[in-house]
Amino acid sequence: MAIHKVMVIGAGQMGAGIAQVCAQSGYEVVLNDLSEEALDKGLKGIERQLARSVEKERMTEKEKTEVLGRLNTSRQRSDAESCDLIIEAVVENMEVKTKVFADLDEIAPEHAILASNTSSLPITEIAAATKRPDQVIGMHFMNPVPVMKLVEIIRGLQTSDETFKAIEDMTVQLSKTPVEVQDFPGFVSNRILMPMINEAIYAVYEGIASPEDIDTVMKLGTNHPMGPLTLADFIGLDTCLYIMEVLHDGFGDSKYRPCPLLRKYVKAGWLGRKSGRGFYQYE
């Protein structure tokens, strides 16, 4: 199936990054969000990234103008009616995502693929909210999207081979590396990464060391580019908590229990970098 036009739903940190890489790879892109403010912020971030690429001579001014010319914003979900692929990147919440997919199923053309950038939620369950479960798939980009090379592609129980192939081909077109993963909570990336981050939060909670020292241990001692608490702030503490809850509920194993300190920070609105405060303070 040929994909020309892509809608990205949710102009948060992931949605904006996905829209950027799609437009840079030649796709027509519609970035959709309910809030004008989120769209403005998303678009400004993309313009900043592209300006930096021009400065670093990775892109010409003309190419930047062309990329931005392929990128439109919209507040109407009905604009999905002209798209071949819709990539959903809204909050990590099953109720919200199934509602978005049920809506999209009514709007998107019959041939369109509906993909979710979910970090951990079952694709099979998201697909069941539609009448086209064979055309629903997980397309899990990593943060920051323009930099990270991986896309986990998650097959739901009913995802067709044709849908899988179209998304695998597109991932290569985006200059990313696809890895096929089966539909289990947290897939591969977050099943491994998030318990490590949760454990680092327990180390703060139990007073083993300061956040700075925990991050230093992991950066200098195990060569991680960011310490786990810096990374948690970067991902978003709300997203980290949702993922731990999905692992905990999905496997019913107490080893995945979210650290109470993580819950407390999220309740306080300390969501990490995006809210200005998490384990560290920003600005």
Ligand SMILES: CC(=O)CC(=O)SCCNC(=O)CCNC(=O)[C@H](O)C(C)(C)COP(=O)(O)OP(=O)(O)OC[C@H]1O[C@@H](n2cnc3c(N)ncnc32)[C@H](O)[C@@H]1OP(=O)(O)O
């Ligand atoms: C939660 C999930 O479901 C799944 C996930 O995504 S888990 C998170 C996965 N991501 C990670 O683990 C990221 C870990 N961190 C890193 O790899 C690095 O710290 C990093 C790439 C983010 C930054 O690298 P760095 O060397 O420390 O900093 P810096 O030199 O400023 O940046 C390196 C390059 O990345 C780019 N970059 C950094 N942050 C960026 C961002 N938010 N968006 C776009 N580009 C960014 C910079 O522009 C820079 O590119 P150039 O040198 O070509 O200009």
Ligand SMILES: NC(=O)C1=CN([C@@H]2O[C@H](COP(=O)(O)OP(=O)(O)OC[C@H]3O[C@@H](n4cnc5c(N)ncnc54)[C@H](OP(=O)(O)O)[C@@H]3O)[C@@H](O)[C@H]2O)C=CC1
């Ligand atoms: N952060 C990360 O490192 C990664 C996240 N992901 C996944 O990507 C998705 C988005 O995460 P991220 O971009 O970080 O999150 P952000 O918080 O940056 O953005 C969340 C988006 O969800 C929208 N949203 C929030 N509540 C609702 C709602 N009730 N109905 C519809 N839309 C809503 C927001 O819209 P508005 O602005 O209008 O409020 C915003 O566009 C999640 O599923 C997450 O798990 C995947 C890989 C990495």
